[in-house]
Structure formats: structure tokens, C-alpha cells
Amino acid sequence: MLELDIITKHFHTKQGIVRAVNGVSLTVDDGRILGLVGESGCGKSTLSRCIMQLIPVTSGSIKLNGEELTTLSKAAIRHRRLDFQMVFQDPYASLNPRMTVFATLAEAIKQRHPKIDKQEATRRVIKLLDTVGIAARHMQKYPHEFSGGQRQRIAIARALAPEPKLIIADEPVSALDVSIQSQILNLLRQLQRDLNLSMIFISHDLGVVHYLADDIAVMYGGKLVETGTADDVFYRPQNDYTKKLLNAVPKIARK
Numbered sequence: 520m521l522e523l524d525i526i527t528k529h530f531h532t533k534q535g536i537v538r539a540v541n542g543v544s545l546t547v548d549d550g551r552i553l554g555l556v557g558e559s560g561c562g563k564s565t566l567s568r569c570i571m572q573l574i575p576v577t578s579g580s581i582k583l584n585g586e587e588l589t590t591l592s593k594a595a596i597r598h599r600r601l602d603f604q605m606v607f608q609d610p611y612a613s614l615n616p617r618m619t620v621f622a623t624l625a626e627a628i629k630q631r632h633p634k635i636d637k638q639e640a641t642r643r644v645i646k647l648l649d650t651v652g653i654a655a656r657h658m659q660k661y662p663h664e665f666s667g668g669q670r671q672r673i674a675i676a677r678a679l680a681p682e683p684k685l686i687i688a689d690e691p692v693s694a695l696d697v698s699i700q701s702q703i704l705n706l707l708r709q710l711q712r713d714l715n716l717s718m719i720f721i722s723h724d725l726g727v728v729h730y731l732a733d734d735i736a737v738m739y740g741g742k743l744v745e746t747g748t749a750d751d752v753f754y755r756p757q758n759d760y761t762k763k764l765l766n767a768v769p770k771i772a773r774k
């Protein structure tokens with residue numbers, strides 16, 4: 520379980536202090552998907568970079584299964600980072616264009632199991648590809664030989680390979696065709712059920728977030744303005760900003 524307690528992240532710039540994240544507290548329980556929603560610049564990426572231990576928090580506490588992460592040594596942080604994996608909007612961000620799918624996934628598996636032999640690595644690569652719906656016969660291909668949706672499936676397999684405790688998916692479907700979007704959302708939902716995965720799903724689109732998430736946190740100006748179950752936030756929003764976001768959701772998605 521991930522617990523954030525009053526996280527702040529301030530950047531000191533020539534123009535003054537930017538309070539990118541300003542007192543955010545939230546919990547992601549095991550096997551649940553938290554949708555983090557808000558418009559560009561509200562602090563979603565900064566918050567996820569803090570959770571990933573890519574940048575230090577200014578203040579606050581981040582605990583994974585009760586262990587405080589903000590005070591770990593650099594060496595410990597490197598190891599802990601395996602517990603958090605990201606899926607990005609553009610799969611090229613996580614896929615090396617010069618590496619085959621097999622090499623990409625085997626390398627990610629080795630991060631967790633450095634001594635694994637080739638036979639066992641191959642077995643695990645085939646299993647990962649099966650999990651995300653890619654045929655094993657494609658494993659010697661390169662990322663450019665796949666469609667956008669297939670690439671995102673491979674990026675999801677790449678994120679699963681080090682056996683993370685939590686996946687942060689940052690706008691993972693917003694660059695895909697609408698027809699492909701629902702396939703990837705259904706895959707994420709299925710993985711969450713089959714693997715009991717915990718996930719933070721970041722999006723500016725409250726409709727997409729409601730489709731996938733168990734709980735929703737709405738962020739505005741570095742703060743959380745509303746949190747609750749997906750249905751409560753979607754059908755019974757309390758905050759004016761959430762209501763404004765909802766007005767941007769096509770009526771058809773709201774039933």
C-alpha cells in the first residue's frame with residue numbers, strides 16, 4: 520500500500536518559488552487503481568516523479584508498505600525504484616528503438632533477477648508477451664515494426680517485467696486512436712484483476728479515468744481538491760473544478 524502524507528514539492532526559479540505540489544495526501548491500496556486527474560500544469564507529473572523517487576520532495580512522507588522512502592540512501596532508492604514502474608503517453612519513451620522486444624524485456628527482468636539464465640529469461644519474456652496479448656513469434660522484432668497500440672502493450676510488458684508493486688501510467692492512451700484506447704484500457708483493467716496490481720492512472724480526461732479507476736483524486740494548482748470513489752466523484756462531484764472537468768466529458772460517456 521502506498522501512502523502519501525502532506526507532500527510538497529517547490530521549485531526555486533528566477534521568477535520565484537513554484538509550488539508545483541502543495542500538501543497532497545493520498546493512499547493507494549493494494550490491487551486498486553487511483554485515477555489522478557487535472558489539467559496541464561496542475562502538478563500531476565511532479566507528484567509522480569516524487570513517488571518514483573526521481574526528485575526529492577520538499578517536505579512530507581511517502582511510505583510503501585509502511586517503509587518510509589523519503590529518507591532512504593541513494594543506493595537504497597535505486598533498488599526501491601524497481602517497485603515503481605511507469606507507462607508513458609509515448610511508448611518510445613520507455614522502448615529503446617535499437618533493441619528487440621526480447622532484449623528490452625530480458626533486460627528489464629534482469630534488473631530484478633540479475634543472475635537469471637537465458638532459458639528462464641526467454642520463458643518469462645514469452646509469458647509477459649502473452650499477458651499483454653502479443654504473440655511470442657514477434658519477440659525478435661524492433662519497436663518500429665509494431666503499431667502504436669502494440670507498442671503500448673510492449674511498454675506495459677516492459678513495466679511489468681521487474682515485478683513492480685505499483686505502476687504509474689501517465690496519459691497512456693491519449694496518443695492512441697480512440698478504438699485502440701479502449702483495448703489498452705481493458706488490458707490495464709484485466710491486468711489489475713489478474714495480477715492484483717496497484718496503479719496510479721494519470722489523465723486530464725475524467726471520462727477515461729472513471730472508466731478505469733476505483734478511486735479518483737482531482738488535482739488543481741498543486742492541491743487535491745476532491746477525492747472519493749470513482750462513482751462518487753463522477754456522478755456526485757462536490758467541487759466546482761471537478762464539475763467543470765465533468766462538463767468537458769462527452770455526455771455519452773456519462774450514461
Ligand SMILES: Nc1ncnc2c1ncn2[C@@H]1O[C@H](COP(=O)(O)OP(=O)(O)OP(=O)(O)O)[C@@H](O)[C@H]1O
Pocket residue numbers: 530531532537538539557558559560561562563564565566
Ligand atoms: N523542474 C522544474 N522547475 C520549475 N518549475 C517546474 C519544474 N517542473 C515542473 N514545474 C512547474 O510545476 C508546475 C506543475 O508541473 P507538472 O509538469 O507537474 O504539471 P502536470 O499537471 O503534470 O502537467 P502536464 O499534464 O502538462 O504534464 C508547473 O507550473 C510547471 O511549470
